[in-house]
Structure formats: structure tokens, C-alpha cells
Amino acid sequence: MSETEDIRGGVHKSTQHDSAIKHVVGDAVFIDDMPNLPETQEVALLLSPHAHANILSIDTSKAEACTGVAAVITANDIPGVNDIAPVFSDEPVLAGALVEYAGQPIAAIAADNYDNAFAAIGTIKVIYEELPAVLSIQEAWDKGQFTYEPPKIESGDAEKAIKDADFVVNGEISCGGQDHFYLESQIALAIPGEGPDILIYSSTQHPTEVQHGVSRVLGINQNDVTVEVRRMGGAFGGKESQSTIVGAIASLLAYKCRKPVKLRLRRDEDMTATGKRHDFLFKYKVGFNSTGKIEGAIIDMAARSGNVADLSAGVIGRALCHGDNAYFIPHTLFRGWPCKTNTVSNTAFRGFGSPQGMLAIETIIEHLAVELKMPVEKIRSVNWYGTDDKNVTPYGQTVSDNIMPEIVDRLASEVDLPSRRKAIDKYNASHETLKKGIAMMPVKFGISFNAPALNQAGALVHVYTDGSVH
Structure with a gap:
């Protein structure tokens, strides 16, 4: 940098958002846009069809023999603790003996492409014992x-x-x-490193929580888990704790097959399986x-x-x-x-x-x-x-800083709220079907x-x- 060249982002300087132009022209790189590493596997999930049921047995033998399949996991394959609770405990990443909502993940398959993973999911046999469900x-x-x-x-x-x-x-x-309906659905790319190390690209609002959750289910130290977040395609709260589920499943599969694993929820799965x-x-x-x-x-x-x-x-x-x-x-x-x-x-x-x-x-x-x-x-x-x-x-x-009465009166005066209400009343009196309204709400x-x-x-x-x- 020359002595006469301004420092980008200097004090009191207006600075454009790093990704502004990239977002507008479509050049911003999200996780699903990243070029796949060699041998990257894609994931399909088996979700529960029942709101409440005991899982009596799971047979994954046919799925394991399907074309392109690199790894199949259930709760029994978790080497650490089957718990990704952000505050309390006993919140499983995969259902173990009990299913508690329709759409709860039960098993996951990593294969050389999504179609093969999806086809293999259909071969998993689960025997359930349905239980009464509380839905309201x-x-x-x-x-x-x-x-x-x-x-x-x-x-x-x-x-x-x-x-x-x-x-x-x-x-x-x-x-x-x-539903949050973020443009980019839940996604994570897990890349196993040397020894216990694992790198996770996650679309998350809370990378530390993903790190904690992954270390818990894998049974490794938190410093063995690196989580990177460049950008998210929306979140609105939906990727604060829920992204840990996706990161954990991708990591479990990557650990088992020792290959990069990408889990991207399709929109219907995302809306069914997440809060x-x-x-x-x-x-x-x-x-x-x-x-x-x-x-x-x-x-x-x-x-x-x-x-x-x-x-x-x-x-x-x-x-x-x-x-x-x-x-x-x-x-x-x-x-x-x-x-x-x-x-x-x-x-x-x-x-x-x-x-x-x-x-x-x-x-x-x-x-x-x-x-x-x-x-x-x-x-x-x-x-x-x-x-x-x-x-x-x-x-x-x-x-200690209450300006509510003042600001409400001032706003009502500046927008001439009484006149607006009279105009709306007049409009509504002459229209049978289409009606208008106006309100001012303190917060x-x-x-x-x-x-x-x-x-x-x-x-x-x-x-x-x-x-x-x-």
C-alpha cells in the first residue's frame, strides 16, 4: 500500500458491505456453491412418519449394500453422546428408542450423489410401536x-x-x-482432517454451538472441531440451534466414512424436521x-x-x-x-x-x-x-429513559392520524367488500x-x- 493510498475502511470512512456487489450480481459463494472436494458424499435422511412411537428395530443392511453408499448411521453409531441440547440436556440428534415428532431424523446415509443416498434410504426397514400423541x-x-x-x-x-x-x-x-423460510436451507459440509480434527462449513448463526454439539456427539475435544461461516442465505433465528443438528449428522457421517460429507436439507425436509x-x-x-x-x-x-x-x-x-x-x-x-x-x-x-x-x-x-x-x-x-x-x-x-407518551403524541400529530382515520371511515362506509384500517402500536x-x-x-x-x- 502506498503512502498516499487511503486505507479501506479507515475511521470515519463510509465502507461498502463486503458482499454487496456479489449478492446483487450472484457471485456470492454459499456452501452449496463451493466446488466439491474429491470424494465428497451427499446425504439423505430417514424421517419418522409418526408423531410418537417406540422404535422396536432398525434394519440398515440393504441400505449399506446399495450403489454408491459410503456410510449409514443411526443413533447406535454415535461414538459420543446423542445430545445436542443448547441449554438443557437429552435432546438427541438422531432418535434412539423413541420418536417424539413426525419428521424426527432416525437415520442418515452418505453416498456418492444425492440420488443414490435417497434411493438407499427407501431400503431401511423400521418397525414402530405407535403411541398416543399430544398435539395441542x-x-x-x-x-x-x-x-x-x-x-x-x-x-x-x-x-x-x-x-x-x-x-x-x-x-x-x-x-x-x-416457518423462517430462509432462502438458503440448512446446510453443512464436514471435512475430516488428521486424527480427530474435523472442519465444518456451516450455515449457522451460532458457530460455537455447532462446535460444542459436534464435539459432544463425536466424543472429541472442542479444539478438534473448527467451524467456519462466511455467510448465510437468511436465518432469522432458525439457524441458531437447529443448524447443530445438520452439522452433527454431516460430521458423524464424515467421521465414519473418512470422506467430505455435505448435508443440504431439501425445502420439504427443512420445514418438517426443524423448528x-x-x-x-x-x-x-x-x-x-x-x-x-x-x-x-x-x-x-x-x-x-x-x-x-x-x-x-x-x-x-x-x-x-x-x-x-x-x-x-x-x-x-x-x-x-x-x-x-x-x-x-x-x-x-x-x-x-x-x-x-x-x-x-x-x-x-x-x-x-x-x-x-x-x-x-x-x-x-x-x-x-x-x-x-x-x-x-x-x-x-x-x-430510566421513557419517551413513549411523548413520541406517541408527536407521531400521531405529525402524520395527522385523526384525519387519516376519518378518511378511512369514509372509504369503508362506501365500500362493501374492500376495507381499510390504520393502527399505531407502542413497543x-x-x-x-x-x-x-x-x-x-x-x-x-x-x-x-x-x-x-x-
């Missing part, structure tokens, strides 16, 4: 089936406050989940006065955790911490219910429980507005968090993790002798 949140809740100890947040005496209140409402609401956003069922009881001020609230938040806990503790924890949204509620009892169902374990998704928690309290605010025949904005305004008082959340945090969003130890990060920065930085 309500059924699991009624039976007391949970993936971990149900949490709660309690402040004051909600039962007494509701009993003493002028008015009381009860209600319930549910919300569904969504989604948690769907919730909320039930509430709220006491309030004639102005709409909430005196006490009990909110039960039952979430579909799925067959295992995965990241449900964090998701439900954040839902509980957003059950107040932007409102001061002096007496609260928020209870979380991580319902264990025979469905795929739900996982991280943008918002991580916060949207669900806010949905519950905003439903309550609108319910109160209907009961009192008052504008919803009026109900919100009498319940806002304060600045000098009424500023402590149910979980004990002081709201108090926690940007940190509930576990303080997670609120940190590190970076390794290389500054070279020519002044360039990597």
Missing part, C-alpha cells in the same frame, strides 16, 4: 406435560388487586407460529377502574415448546418480560407454560418471544376499551409507564439477554504492517 397446547397444558419447570414473574398481589377492582374481564387469545416460531395460547384475568387504569393482571402464556426444550426457556422468558409492554401494572402474575407436544421443537425466531408477550397485553388494552366504550388511545395513556414514579417493571427493572423491546453472562462479545482484530485491518 391445551392438551399438553391440561396434562401437565412441560419441557422444563414452568417459570413465572410476580409483583405485588394480583389476585387481591383484581378482587378489589371496580371491573374485571377475562379472555383468551392465541397466535400461530411461522419454527413458538405458537402461544394466552388466558388472562384483569382488574381495572372506570378510567381504564389496570389495577392487577394475571396472564398465562402457554407456548408450544415441542418435543424438547431447545431455546424455549429464553423465548418464554422474554415473552413474560414483555407481558407489560409499555404499561405500568402495579400487581402482576405472569406465568409461562412450556408445553411438551409431539411436534417438532420450536426454536428462536425474530423477536424471540417478545411479539407474543406484547400481543397478550395489547389484546387486553383493546378489551378494556371495548368494555368501557372508550378510545384505545385513552386506555393506553392512563397506563403508560411514568418517569419519576410508576416506572418499575414486574421484573424489577426501572424504566417496549428489551435488546439484551435475560442471562447477563450472554450480554458480551469479543472480536479478534488483525492490524497488519501495511496498515490494513482484518
Whole structure:
């Protein structure tokens, strides 16, 4: 670099994203775009057709003899521990004696191409003993089936406050989940090295978790596992813990056949075998006065955790911490219910429980507005968090920078919300089928993790002798 040449990315310099042009013109290299190494094997999975069943036997002998097959694995072939749980334990990468959701991976085959692997999967014989399946949140809740100890947040005496209140409402609401539908499906390329070393190219948001999971199932040290992530074709939470499943299966096969192994889930497999956003069922009881001020609230938040806990503790924890949204509620009892169902374990998704928690309290605010025949904005305004008082959340945090009342009023004024509403009312009055609407929604969003130890990060920065930085 010459003395007159500017350093790329210097302080106070505008810098283009490294991959901006590559993404636009299609030159960005994702894992499936990487040229295959010699003898790279591709993978097909055997997924359970049953939501709940005992596995009585698995016969892979015909599959092992199929054309092009390099390795076949079941839970019995795992040299380490069949557990990739990110928080708790006992969350298998391959089903052992028990299947707990339709789509759960049972076996995997690596072959010289995907067609041969897929054909060999069809020759595996599994004998199941079907068991009753719990498929709904309500059924699991009624039976007391949970993936971990149900949490709660309690402040004051909600039962007494509701009993003493002028008015009381009860209600319930549910919300569904969504698939992440990232453009690049789950994928990993595992390359065995010398001795126990293994290199994994993974489309993951959490390379450390992939490293930990792979070391656990292979029974090797974490420093034997290297995980590289150049870029992802979308994730939205879906590749935080779920990518460990894919990385672990690819690694197990690579270890067994001592060849590079690539596992790319086809879209239908990806949507069947991996988790989604948690769907919730909320039930509430709220006491309030004639102005709409909430005196006490009990909110039960039952979430579909799925067959295992995965990241449900964090998701439900954040839902509980957003059950107040932007409102001061002096007496609260928020209870979380991580319902264990025979469905795929739900996982991280943008918002991580916060949207669900806010949905519950905003439903309550609108319910109160209907009961009192008052504008919803009026109900919100009498319940806002304060600045000098009424500023402590149910979980004990002081709201120190509250600009919600000011920003809501300012936004409504600047966009002339009353006039817009009148125009919409006029439009709707003259149209039978097509209707319009407008809403303004406050959001108090926690940007940190509930576990303080997670609120940190590190970076390794290389500054070279020519002044360039990597």
C-alpha cells in the first residue's frame, strides 16, 4: 500500500458491505456453491412418519449394500453422546428408542450423489410401536406435560388487586407460529482432517454451538472441531440451534466414512424436521377502574415448546418480560407454560418471544376499551409507564429513559392520524367488500439477554504492517 493510498475502511470512512456487489450480481459463494472436494458424499435422511412411537428395530443392511453408499448411521453409531441440547440436556440428534415428532431424523446415509443416498434410504426397514400423541397446547397444558419447570414473574398481589377492582374481564387469545423460510436451507459440509480434527462449513448463526454439539456427539475435544461461516442465505433465528443438528449428522457421517460429507436439507425436509416460531395460547384475568387504569393482571402464556426444550426457556422468558409492554401494572402474575407436544421443537425466531408477550397485553388494552366504550388511545395513556414514579417493571427493572407518551403524541400529530382515520371511515362506509384500517402500536423491546453472562462479545482484530485491518 502506498503512502498516499487511503486505507479501506479507515475511521470515519463510509465502507461498502463486503458482499454487496456479489449478492446483487450472484457471485456470492454459499456452501452449496463451493466446488466439491474429491470424494465428497451427499446425504439423505430417514424421517419418522409418526408423531410418537417406540422404535422396536432398525434394519440398515440393504441400505449399506446399495450403489454408491459410503456410510449409514443411526443413533447406535454415535461414538459420543446423542445430545445436542443448547441449554438443557437429552435432546438427541438422531432418535434412539423413541420418536417424539413426525419428521424426527432416525437415520442418515452418505453416498456418492444425492440420488443414490435417497434411493438407499427407501431400503431401511423400521418397525414402530405407535403411541398416543399430544398435539395441542391445551392438551399438553391440561396434562401437565412441560419441557422444563414452568417459570413465572410476580409483583405485588394480583389476585387481591383484581378482587378489589371496580371491573374485571377475562379472555383468551392465541397466535400461530411461522416457518423462517430462509432462502438458503440448512446446510453443512464436514471435512475430516488428521486424527480427530474435523472442519465444518456451516450455515449457522451460532458457530460455537455447532462446535460444542459436534464435539459432544463425536466424543472429541472442542479444539478438534473448527467451524467456519462466511455467510448465510437468511436465518432469522432458525439457524441458531437447529443448524447443530445438520452439522452433527454431516460430521458423524464424515467421521465414519473418512470422506467430505455435505448435508443440504431439501425445502420439504427443512420445514418438517426443524423448528419454527413458538405458537402461544394466552388466558388472562384483569382488574381495572372506570378510567381504564389496570389495577392487577394475571396472564398465562402457554407456548408450544415441542418435543424438547431447545431455546424455549429464553423465548418464554422474554415473552413474560414483555407481558407489560409499555404499561405500568402495579400487581402482576405472569406465568409461562412450556408445553411438551409431539411436534417438532420450536426454536428462536425474530423477536424471540417478545411479539407474543406484547400481543397478550395489547389484546387486553383493546378489551378494556371495548368494555368501557372508550378510545384505545385513552386506555393506553392512563397506563403508560411514568418517569419519576410508576416506572418499575414486574421484573424489577426501572424504566430510566421513557419517551413513549411523548413520541406517541408527536407521531400521531405529525402524520395527522385523526384525519387519516376519518378518511378511512369514509372509504369503508362506501365500500362493501374492500376495507381499510390504520393502527399505531407502542413497543417496549428489551435488546439484551435475560442471562447477563450472554450480554458480551469479543472480536479478534488483525492490524497488519501495511496498515490494513482484518
